Amino acid sequence: MNKCLSIGAAITLALTAGACMQQSTPQQLNTTNANSRIYIGSLTCNIAAGTGYILASSKRMDCVFLGKDGVSTAQYDGTITKVGVDIGYTKAVHTIWRVYSLGSQRAANSLSGTYVGEQSSAAAGSQAGGNWLYGGANAEVGMVASGIVKDAGYNLAVGVAEMNLKLRP
Numbered sequence: 001m002n003k004c005l006s007i008g009a010a011i012t013l014a015l016t017a018g019a020c021m022q023q024s025t026p027q028q029l030n031t032t033n034a035n036s037r038i039y040i041g042s043l044t045c046n047i048a049a050g051t052g053y054i055l056a057s058s059k060r061m062d063c064v065f066l067g068k069d070g071v072s073t074a075q076y077d078g079t080i081t082k083v084g085v086d087i088g089y090t091k092a093v094h095t096i097w098r099v100y101s102l103g104s105q106r107a108a109n110s111l112s113g114t115y116v117g118e119q120s121s122a123a124a125g126s127q128a129g130g131n132w133l134y135g136g137a138n139a140e141v142g143m144v145a146s147g148i149v150k151d152a153g154y155n156l157a158v159g160v161a162e163m164n165l166k167l168r169p
Helices: 002-018 026-032
Strands: 039-047 050-067 073-090 093-101 113-135 141-167
Touching (some): 050 141, 093 113
Antiparallel strands (some): 039 050, 039 093, 050 073, 073 141
């Protein structure tokens, strides 16, 4: 129970801190979070274009993790599936997730797994939105993405998201 409360508090703080900021570079995020005890790095993902079919959508992702040390890296393939209201289309976008660990999962190559959480975004040319996801090995990793993406398409999406990541060989 305490672990769940700690995870919830960490995610709430991260969302609050990042809700209104423009997307930073992975290096800027690492510098900003250098003193954090739970921040472990940033996951940069290129997410494929797609169309929302009212209740669901699924998009492929190509991701690179950069550890807080600025040296550790790993590449991942993935998908993000949204269930809820998802109407319209989005162009391919570039998203950066802040990655937090409340356990022993701190290595660049340890993010493989399934993550679930909340997702919301609105796009009318530019896109604004946020996501928080929780999961991974031993359910110890939280990820937060928020910001504004220019020229993203026209879409409204609110609901639950599931992201699957697999370490690229």
